Amino acid sequence: MQLQPNTNKFTKTAIVYKGASNYKLQSKLGEGAVGEVFRVVHKQTQELYALKRVSKISATMKEQVNEINNERLVLTKLKHHNIVAMKSAWADKKHYYLLFDYALHGDLLGFLKKN
Helix, strand or coil, X not given: CEECCCCCCEECCCCCCCCHHHEEEEEEEEECCCEEEEEEEECCCCCEEEEEEEEHHHXXXXXXXXXXXXXXXXXXXXCCCCCCCEEEEEXXXXXXXXXXXXXXXXXXXXXXXXX
């Protein structure tokens, strides 16, 4: 909420989640055949997220575009406490982006390898 100048009224500030420029990269969490996952902080809210960035060139060369689209569609509909929630998805000229809640203790595979 922000106080409007010269008034006693508060207005709700819109939070924009789409757009890589809204995030500060903190560290690389992992990488795959066509993309990377980063721990990012939202510049406006200071909340942590995991941002999956996939190169459009690599995805096209490896015929992964349909798989990325399917992942986005499934995760948009899938809501379960054991699955990390996808918050947003977008694309720019060079990349596809999928934004996820940040899992503080990593993923299940990493947990299983450690234990």
